[in-house]
Amino acid sequence: MIEKKLNTVLAGVLIGTFLPLISFYGIYHWLTHTLTLQEFVARLVRSDLQTNIYIWALIPVFIVFGVFYHKTWDYGLKGILMPTFVYMILMVIFSF
Numbered sequence: 001m002i003e004k005k006l007n008t009v010l011a012g013v014l015i016g017t018f019l020p021l022i023s024f025y026g027i028y029h030w031l032t033h034t035l036t037l038q039e040f041v042a043r044l045v046r047s048d049l050q051t052n053i054y055i056w057a058l059i060p061v062f063i064v065f066g067v068f069y070h071k072t073w074d075y076g077l078k079g080i081l082m083p084t085f086v087y088m089i090l091m092v093i094f095s096f
Contacts, residue, residue, distance in 0.1 A: 003073065012079015015064055020087055024057040054091050058084065 005011060028040050035043065044050040061084055068076045 003071070006068075007073035007076045009075050009079040012068070012076040013082055014079075015076075016061055016080040016083035019061050019064065020054075020057045020083075023060045024053070027053060027056060051091060051095050054087075058087060 006015075025037075028037060032040055041050075044053055061080065065077065065080050065084075068080060
């Protein structure tokens with residue numbers, strides 16, 4: 001039952017899109033309790049930690065990718081890869 005729901009391109013796209021955002025928000029709450037989200041991002045940019053934090057926010061996607069790969073849910077994998085590549089390309093563009 002769960003395989004039919006998660007082994008779709010749409011489910012993979014949703015997981016690949018929202019899991020890094022949720023992870024980043026979790027990192028934000030874990031690292032700071034006094035800064036707003038805008039101040040936190042500004043501080044990351046000033047201290048050259050921006051790329052590192054974005055990579056840490058993508059790690060849960062790679063874990064889900066590994067689970068989908070192990071279960072051979074190919075359609076879900078295709079969906080996860082699409083937003084992940086977009087995030088990686090944007091990270092490379094904004095790093096320079």
